[in-house]
Amino acid sequence: MKKALITGITGQDGSYLAAFLLKKGYKVFGLTRQENAAVALNKIPHLADQITLIKGDLLDQNTLFSALEEAQPDEIYNLGAHSFVQTSWNHAVLTAELTAVSVTKIIDTALKVCPKSRFYQASSSELFGKVKVGPQNEETGFYPRSPYGVAKLYGHWITVNFRESFNYHASSGIMFNHESPLRGLEYVTRKISHTVALIKNGQASELRLGNIEGRRDWGFAGDYVEAMWLMLQQEKADDYVVATGETHSVKDFLDLAFGRVNLDWKEYVKTDPALYRPIELGPLVGDFSKAKKILGWTPKVGFKELVYMMVDRDMELVTTGIQNVSR
Secondary structure, eight states, X not given: OOEEEEETTTSHHHHHHHHHHHHTTOEEEEEEOOSSHHHHHTTSGGGTTTOXXXXXXXXXXXXXXXXXXXXXXXXXXXXXXXXXXXXXXXXXXXXXXXXXIHHHHHHHHHHHHOTTOEEEEEXXXXXXXXXXXXXXXXXXXXXXXXXXXXXXXXXXHHHHXXXXXXXXXXXXXXXXXXXXXXXXXXXXXXXXXXXXXXXXXXXXXXXXXXXXXXXXXXXXXXXXXXXXXXHTTSSSOOEEEEOOSOOEEHHHHHHHHHHHTTOOGGGTEXXXXXXXXXXXXXXXOBOOHHXXXXXXXXXXXXXXXXXXXXXXXXXXXXXXXXXXXXX
């Protein structure tokens, strides 16, 4: 039985990845800062009796050492980070520590404790930032536009450097936006789908958003965790763009989300300058040709299906009164 350790296991990607690995027959460990494991498990109740949580802190290398010694993982998936771009401006130092420096700590520890393990680093399309050409692939230049993007760039390059310096099997997935019903409410896609459900059920009257002209390459998180796993099954570690190759605007998302419940978004949506990013991104769209060729990976869930999936789930949550609506 293979063993995997996931940081950020209670988040969207961690939850989907854990479920995916369990189906593959893995023993799954999750790193948590919570003193009380029950608090962390409350975020992923569907996995509570199938995974093992280990206390550890990405900021404390001693706890990482203990966690890796206990788990002795064959594969390490580093999904833990301060991951909300908008608030990274208000918590720039914490973002640097959690999203950048922690990558060095966990790889350095892995080389000492379980050097034959394979490592996955969650990189991001935010690395590209201010782009002038598209689509973006593994050879496109980086120009991050937020503290989060800069921190992810450090994490990406330190992974490359450990791989090349020590021949460590460490891969990075340059993930474009990927969403699901487990997305946190602070993210624009989930904010939309959840507010649509509230409006339809008479519990809200408006939706405030920033730049609705912004375009993103949106995929389904459940598809993307398969790409993570495939990277660690390769003989050679490498970096891969994971995307759909399509872009859609926030307006497109609004059209589908409100249309799903027979409402017109123009009657409810208000733009709020306070919600705009300090610096906007360029047109991000990923070229996943390398992942398709080497990993045999392609996205399965389309944009419309993704939006409907999120709205349908939020309608279910709101109409049944379930309170735990985000991961």
